[in-house]
Amino acid sequence: MKKRFALLLTLLLALGMVLSACGGGKNSAGDKGSGKEKPKQEFRVNIKTEPFSLHPGLANDNTSGTVLRNTFEGLTRIGMDGKPELAMAEDYEVSEDGTVYTFKLRDAKWSNGDPVTAHDFEYAWKWALDPKNESQYAYQLYYLKNGEAANTGKASLDSVGVKAQDDKTLVVTLEQPTPYFLELTAFYTYLPINSKIAQKNPDWYKNAGEDYVSNGPFKMVTWEHRNKIELVKNDQYWDKDNVKLEKITMHMIEDVNTELSMFKKGELDWAGAPFSALPTDSIEQLEKEGILNIKPIAGVYWYKFNTEVKPLNNVKIRKALAYAIDREAIVKNITKAGQIPAMAAVPPSMFPENEKGYFKDNDVETAKKLLEEGLKELGYKDVSELPVIKIAYNTDEAHQKIAQAIQDMWKKNLGIKTELENEEWAVYIEKLHRGDYMVGRMGWLGDFNDPINFLELFRDKNGGNNDTRWENPQFKQLLIQSQKERDPEKRLELLKQAEKIFMDEMPVAPIYFYTNAWVQNDNLKDVAISGLGDVQLKWAYFE
Template sequence: MKKRFSLLLVILLAASMILAACGDGKDNGDEGSGDSGKTEQYLRVNIKTEPFSLHPGLANDSTSGSVLRNTFEGLTRIGLNGEPENAMAEDIQVSEDGTVYTFTLRDAKWSNGDPVIAQDFEYAWKWALDPANESQYAYQLYYLKNGAAANEGKVSLDEVGVKAIDEKTLEVTLEQPTPYFLELTAFYTYLPVNSKIAEANPDWYKNAGEDYVSNGPFKMASWEHRTKIELVKNDQYWDKDNVKLEKIDMHMIDDENTELSMFQKGELDWAGAPFSALPTDAIPQLKKDGDLNIKPIAGVYWYKFNTEVEPFNNVKIRKAFSYAINRQAITDNILQAGQIPAMAAVPPSMFQENEDGYYKDNNLEEAKKLLQEGLEELGYKDVSELPTITISYNTSEAHQKIAQAIQDMWRKNLGVETELENEEWAVYIEKLHNGDFMIGRMGWLGDFNDPINFLELFREKDGGNNDTRWENAEFKQLLLDSQEERDPDVRMQMLKQAEEIFIDEMPVAPIYFYTNAWLQPDNLKDVAISGLGDVQLKWAYFE
């Protein structure tokens, strides 16, 4: 996921796993009523900031995803073993050619008691594809027959390959066979929406209340904007007997040091990724104390260039700025949690050779050469004539430190002065989507386990998450052709060729591949984090 992500986490992690007994031994306490000695099933985490949107069709970041994955449920869900399993779908049949899926829904209810019906999925998917709704993640539904054409206004939404045959049967027709489609149906853009509620109240998702209904293991009890979201166990959930937590508080504390302090005082039950982040200055001591958990994740942190704004409309200038970054210094001296310097776009877990990347880190000789050539092509005598270069980032200690380090590198290595600009997350991401930036930091965590997910962001110039406004016809065609290729080895080679084009044109400057770093109490069990870094609390409990 901007991933999304999104998008907000500084030290991100993963490996298909279930987080269990690791941490500082802080116990949640036996706080049951009377003398039963029963451990209270009440989890307190920090999601750092207000979610971008809690509408499944509008969400496009990891913070929103952390809430939606625990309050909603799709046709499938990523299980404890990291593989997709049946969720709202009780049975799934696939045609011989792999293009038609027939989902039979189980008996399930929304949190208000309404039945979950096939029309709720059809409504939600078509709503996200409707260009009037401006869903940043509409392209995730392009796998559906006519999905892209409908989103581009070329055909009617009625022609999209999703149809409720009856209340229990959903028929989905794809453009071409998609081996990872059952992973996609677990992703939040594919979640259902209560069509009856949404049609009656288009603003149903903006506040807690009787109209904010969900179909997952938890439901929203309250939403104090910019302060806290309170979730409680959903007594209407079909699998409620396997849900042990009774309450979850999701705080919005935009300061890593405060979060760590609250954890150490027993006021939070988790500190760090994937919900938030740990202060980078605390990492060495936490590692020394043996309290820190670190795991790799399929995610990349990069700087996006606005390729429609001078001087970053010039590929040589983009390359010069990227080559003049010392990534190893950033991972060793700022982050300190095992991150891998990134000179590629796709994580090494998908393309192993990307641990080395396409070019030399901190290649100052080539950077200076390219800078001079780029300046001449743009008609500048020297760097003093460049427009003011601004590095934008959302508020975070680590983002700030990285930006300051890169600002210093560009000053020393290229003689370029830059300004720093930070904004609160919701404001920041809106500015990026509107093209109101020159260089903007962002992270991307995989939405599903395939390299195309890191490349398809940039397939269309006006694609939902392509803030760079870059487009390349050959790159685009390789991605399209790869989706029709049946030979998996040939397909991977096509995606590798697409990545080579992407890196050669440098619309982003990759900085590092993520790890997650976090603290948790010993008695918190079965917090499930996939290899993509998304978190589920359905099975979590305090021992």
Template sequence: MKKRLSVLFSLMLVLSLFLSACGGFQKGDESAGEKGKSGDKAANVPQELHINIKTEPFSLNPGLANDSVSSNVLNQTFEGLTRIKNGKPELAMAESYEVSKDLKTYTFKLRDAKWSNGDPVTAKDFEYAWKWALDPKNQSQYAYQLYYIKNGQAFNEGKAKAEDVGVKAIDDKTLQVTLENPTPYFLELTAFYTYFPVNSKIAQKNPKWYTNAGPDYTSNGPFKMVSWEHNNKIVLEKNENYWDAKNVKLTKIEMVMVNDTNTELSMFDNGELDWAGMPTGQLPPDSLPKLKEEGKLHVQPIAGVYWYKFNTEKPPLNNVNIRKALAYAIDRKAIVENVTKGEQIPAMAAVPPTMFPENKKGYFKDNDVKKAKEYLKKGLQELGLKDVKDLPPITLSFNTDDQHVKIAQAIQDMWKKNLGVEVKLENAEWAVYIDKLHSGDYQIGRMGWLGDFNDPINFLELFRDKKGGNNDTNWENPKYKQLLIDSQKEKDPEKRKEMLKQAEAILMDEMPIAPIYFYTNTWVQKDNLKGVEMSGLGDVQFKWAYFE
């Protein structure tokens, strides 16, 4: 069933680069159809899901979270104005909405919903959460995701006041949002965790409400957190106060933190896990060929990229030719065939081919050692060094993980063999590692980026501002920045696409990042587990999941 305003939504999508990506708009209560699908089949089967999330989440405050581990928890426990299902945004906390003629003001009517402790979910909870994330004193890495809102960036940069931000609770059930520019994918953005509400009544009383399970950790999604053993396990249970609880079949989700891929697969084989692999965990790369041969392996290309970030303020990575030499000397085909083995696509571009199909080819040739040596020679000359032997060892950092280790070791060998560059490897647990990257305490660091919404700008805007929340490279280019700003105002889809391609060309020429491969999700699951919602962006939702 289409929503009454689907015609208006379709008109909005004319501005979008990818019409089919957003599609129509579905009603949130359409999930009632799931009852007939699972219904009695699930009645006599224990509805408890056991998964692995590998490591401790960075933060379970939607305004501070900035990683997939946190996302995998928050997407089960919280809910925004919309929710993504079958690749399309559907109504969630919002019961209806209206859009102004200039497509810049949204007025959302909230449904009758409660927090897990019984408090009503109000428009003020949304206004509070969004302004809290934008408040510079809270240092939200994802504040820039709210820059689409009028004066959001100005407030975050200390150039405007909180009351100037274009989000306002008109009354308990009415939220008015004014944007800087028409944003065709705004209803996808409101499904992202930075746009989740927070129980303002509790958060104002207890600023550390989100650090432990307990009466103050309230959420508004299909599940609630009942225990959090740090660095060990998180347990969720069905949230009986959730507005759509009748369509939630799982009664419990146990999330263990096992950061060893072989152990994860063994736990699955032993029946301790119902799901092993991405996007919550990871399978051992060496196991993938056999699992595929046995017909157990699930593989799904997603809008995500694995890359190395260069700290462009740390010598010798402050030299563009050194960066290009290192990027060109990587044999990506060898990595995906011999190390990752998950049908990943070698990446010679920043934006995944799911958004820019031409990026399967990319901006440079894979494993171009000849060109890499030319850039190295030029870079050494610019640094006043006679020979590569005069170049101090470069430190390559990554978070503790079997696959990251193997990729780093392979690239370390390639840089030594192809360029004569000495590389030291450094690993750290996730929380420590991400802090080091954000504080600039690294030379080269690995990172993955999964699309937050289905538009190329989500991959390019990361590097728009030197001090942008998730940049870490300290790179900034005025022309690049202006192209992204102008693209936000361009109504012609083809002209906008060309602007974004020009920006990507600048990024790939100055190389603050070295793309390695485009992601696929690879996993195994119990045969009777049904209804898991996997998006093309690589995230997972268990709202509709059940055991048959």
């Protein structure tokens, strides 16, 4: 428990801070070892898979977000200290009631030389809210006045609270005061789009080329689908003098053993999270070698239940499956990187009591009782009449091992038959969004430092990233109340009540709270990893 407590303290300290990656690896590729030659400012990394989309309004996964955070820039950016700082905006004012933000944009250009204007922000945000574009993350813009109404077809896009007053002035009106709004404006759904390019070519974002323009520290010059992405320093970027890397190569290698081998050969400068993952079997050895970096982050690994599919439409069956998982065994024997078993949805860094959670880990006795009650409610005589439960996961060594372990636990503890299904990421996430699954693994990393971020994606049955098809009116009302509550303590209490409802109905089975584990080139400095697990290379360089 002492080790767990120390890890939790580290997690609490990690939020709001940047983890400056400053050592731990023995790879020194790029320096040639002379000690006198100027190192090449070229960073090579593996992002493991094809991004879901490199359109800011369509992206909904960590891989896409990693590329976008380094090629685009919003009104704000999460700085080296882990706090939002001005980026495309050079100044802003907030109304006395906290609902109107007036941003003044700096003189900045797109990578093709076009000026970045307030109209580009207005266009991008309204594009994501336009229901015909089916943005999975449109709900992140519901903080805007009439954002939700426009996205659900109940109001016009013209009524949304974002307006370019002129080329350099953006006026944003919110539904209610939002204390973390300047964190939100750093998130990729809030990024601008070159409206002139996008209106001329609706497919501008599907390939590298003259139409794929960005406004961040790097620009994309190569996109070999399912192979690699190449970024180079953006010479049009307003803050280019503080960007030291000249080139970034992002490989898409699914086999993490190959990734680690390439790192050891000096062919990569980084292996593992947050870009990819380390082979679980290698973690103990890397720790012995003294080159393993481990940092807790605000994220949770969970199994989603499709609550519209029998027998998962029964809450007692869902709870039986969740209770019959031995999380301690999973983090000890499979993931091995200091993860905390999760019996709650919100990370302990936000709700400290969630280190203990809402139920007992590996509570097989209660699980059996719940299973028996659920079977009766569904009209089954016994477990042998249950349909085979299919566990889906995206192709990955660790996901496979966890799925196999849970398959064994459900068979041994409950007598439930399961089948495993795996797909590569782009196909897998599409299947989950369509509801074409029974049980599906997924992870959620905080988009901003607030508990609501781990709850609001389940607010609406057809919400962009819900996938479970679960909805509860009382849960939804508590989230709405929390957004209107000005007292911070009362607001947190409303969110805790919402989480209790969520865990009582169990549309997901939490497995563990994340850590990032990686090895890196010793000479690589100032890779900024926030307490939420986001990674930025704007300030990175080789010493």
